Amino acid sequence: MARLVFDTQNGGSPAGRVWHSICDHTLPEGWASMRHSCCHVRVGGAAPTRRVARLMVLLPISVVFVACASGQGSVSDRSADVRRGQSVVDLAERHIGAPYRWGGASPSGFDCSGLVRYVYAQVGVTLPHNAARQFRLGRPVSRDSLEPGDLVFFDRLRHNGIYVGNGRFIHARQAGKRVSIASLDEDWYAAHWAGARRLDRLPRSIDSEE
Structure with a gap:
């Protein structure tokens, strides 16, 4: 039986191993090896058969999914966050000109945290209707x-x-x-800056009164 060892190159310390057989072939002594940008694969056998060679060509693709899934997932998550952020902006801009209303959280009238709550609800995230509690969510980002x-x-x-x-x-x-657009560089906003938060990878509902 052929033996494959999947080792991710992570500071020289393997992140995990998967044992597999190739078409029930018994290979002679020796090693044939190949490398992928993310992983290192060794296949038992000095002279792999044509069927095995074809499988070796496909191995780098499958290894990416086996040993590098976490990296690919991170890229995918990041892309989703960027798309959601732009969707939030597009939705918010539809309400430019809507009137201010204390406690409002609908197109008939918004207060500041009500606008944030309403827009994020459109992308599937329910936020509390309070600026200070919204500040507790997500993670901090610099200006x-x-x-x-x-x-x-x-x-x-x-x-x-x-x-x-x-x-x-x-x-x-x-x-x-x-509802309007303002600049962070305007005197009042620059002088009263209190921070920023990025609401990435949040659960759908975090509408807590705590």
């Missing part, structure tokens, strides 16, 4: 690392909005105003 869809906070967490890119954010500002 220099903001991406579309991140939440930006001001005035000791009493106000927030959704970052849209290019140093701008969309928010429901205050009574008598309408």
Whole structure:
């Protein structure tokens, strides 16, 4: 029986092994080996048959799924986060011009955290209706690392909005105003900056009153 050893190259320490047979072939002594950018595969046998050789050509593809699944998953998760962030921005921009309403969380009227809650609900995430509690979610990001869809906070967490890119954010500002886009560089927002959060890989519902 042929023996395959799948070892991921992770600082020289294998992350795991999988034993497998190739078409029930019995191979002579010796080793034939091949490398993939992510994994190293050794196949028993100095002179693999044509059937085995064909399988060896396919091995790098299968090894990627066996030994590198976590890396591929991370890339996929990251792409999904980016797409969701842009979707959040697109949805928020539809409500530019909507009136401000204290406690509002619908197109008939929004307050700041109500706008955030409403927009994120459209992408399947239920947030609390409170800026300070929204700040507890996700993970912190610096102002220099903001991406579309991140939440930006001001005035000791009493106000927030959704970052849209290019140093701008969309928010429901205050009574008598309408949902609009503002710049982080405006004097008041720069002076009252309180931080930012990225809501990636969140559960669908985190509407807690705690």
